[in-house]
Amino acid sequence: MNNIIKVNDKDYRYRLVRRRNSLKIQLKVYSNGEISVSAPKRGLILKKIEKFIILSLKKIDPNILNKQKDIFTKRKDYLETKEKARKLILDRLSIYSQKLNLKYNKVSIRDQKTRWGSCSREGNLNFNYRLYNLPLQLCDYIIVHELCHLQEHNHSKNFWFLVSTILPDYKQLRKELKSNFNLD
Helix, strand or coil, X not given: CEEEEEECCEEXXXXXXXXXXXXXXXXXXXXXXXXXXXXXXXXXXXXXXXXXXXXXXXXXXXXXXXXXXXXXCCHHHHHHHHHHHHXXXXXXXXXXXXXXXXXXXXXXXXXXXXXXXXXXXXXXXXEEHHHHHCCHHHHHHHHHHHHHCCCCCXXXXXXXXXXXXXXXXXXXXXXXXXXXCECC
C-alpha cells in the first residue's frame, strides 16, 4: 500500500508492507528515493507506524533524502554514465591494485539492481555503474573491498585486515554506504 506522510513540511511517499512474521517496524530508504516500511501484520495501528516513520525520517539527513532521488541517473543516461564510471573505476583500480599487489582479469560495468560490486573466483570484477555518483571515498571502499576478494574470497578476519591496510576507516565507510545509499 502506498501512502504519503508529511515530515518537516515535506511530503514523502512510502510503501507499507504488513508481514505476518514481523516483530518490529523497519524502514528502508532505497537508492531511487523509495521509502519502504515493514510492520507486523497485527497489533499496530497506522498512527503508531506513522509516528515511527516521522521519527526515523527526522534522523536521516534531509540532504540524503533529497539527493537519493537525484543522485542516481535515469535509465536513459545509463550509457553515458557507464563510460564515466568505467574511467573512474579503472583509474581507482590501478591505484589500489598496485598498493595491494593484486591482479585482476576482466572488469565489467553493469546496471546491477542489488549489488555495488562483485568478484568472481576467476578474478573478474563487476561494478555497478552507479558508483560514479557516490562520494569518492565510498567508491574507493567498494573497489578496495572487491579487490581484496581476489585474495580472500570471504569476509574473514584476514579479509577485513587486508581492507584495513588500505582503508583504516572502512567500518565507518561501510556503515555510511549501508545507511545512506541502499540499492533495491
